[in-house]
């Protein structure tokens with residue numbers, strides 16, 4: 165008998181890494197994935213049905229001890245069908261908030277967490293109005309279903325409005341100021357069913373065309389005031405949502421100011437380093453949190469840089485130098501697709517920099 169049977173809505177790399185963390189704890193996994201389940205196929209049972217198949221979802225839930233989701237593009241109704249008979253953690257309410265940029269912005273507003281100035285827009289006319297009210301440049305984002313920069317467009321001149329709106333392909337959006345940030349940061353928190361919390365160190369992220377490329381741990385030279393504001397913000401969010409699981413808060417740093425960008429109510433790409441360089445990985449802590457088990461410390465155990473492998477995974481023989489940890493998601497190579505990541509670890513910043521220099525040319529963006 166497994167310790168518990170865990171259901172996961174979604175069957176991508178995050179589901180794969182959840183299972184890889186949970187199997188040693190004695191957990192077993194069942195995945196619901198309407199698309200390509202190849203990352204999770206070796207790790208549990210897979211149900212391949214559409215999100216709107218309520219009977220298949222109800223059947224999927226039978227015999228599970230708890231169910232979670234690994235992407236926020238899961239329709240809330242699907243989580244509710246499972247939640248009718250099974251503990252759904254995080255809750256469908258948290259999912260609904262994290263998948264909707266408007267709800268996220270309202271949450272930040274309600275909790276007094278600063279963001280870029282923004283307004284909801286429902287058509288090119290309203291987007292032109294937002295340009296007048298907020299000025300240029302603007303970033304316009306589809307309310308739901310965006311990821312890795314998809315569903316995000318930039319408006320640099322009034323002439324861009326129609327094109328940007330057409331690119332979104334979505335009837336509802338939010339428009340916000342383009343933040344001239346110094347850098348992007350994120351912070352992850354785990355919160356258990358009893359309200360216990362574990363925080364991870366604040367990390368520094370580099371995105372290219374909206375997609376995360378690398379994460380450095382910890383964020384260098386971050387003023388204590390900014391760090392405290394980030395920790396307070398993520399704590400306020402998980403408490404407000406009565407959250408169970410791991411949640412990520414993405415931030416912009418501009419001078420001394422920290423602005424919230426978005427939340428992800430799930431394990432997050434900027435937390436992949438925790439597998440190889442934290443006392444308890446985000447994946448293990450997510451499972452502990454949703455199962456009511458004690459959380460582990462998020463403390464960092466080594467200096468680390470995580471680099472995403474996009475499009476294809478280079479030959480392992482080229483990558484596997486000392487301190488290099490390769491994670492291949494088992495996905496079919498395709499341009500602009502996250503197919504794996506590498507975490508490079510070292511005992512201190514100096515030796516990490518040396519290791520990264522040696523990997524120049526082998527690792528994408530390894531400098």
Ligand SMILES: Nc1ncnc2c1ncn2[C@@H]1O[C@H](COP(=O)(O)OP(=O)(O)OP(=O)(O)O)[C@@H](O)[C@H]1O
Nearest residue numbers: 280303310311312313314340341342343371374426
């Ligand atoms: N207001 C903004 N000002 C400046 N840059 C922005 C702004 N909004 C988004 N970006 C850039 O685009 C990236 C993607 O935006 P965002 O995180 O909102 O979308 P996403 O597609 O949902 O991404 P994710 O893959 O994190 O879910 C950000 O990480 C940042 O680099």
Ligand SMILES: [Mg+2]
Nearest residue numbers: 312414425426
């Ligand atoms: Mg983002």
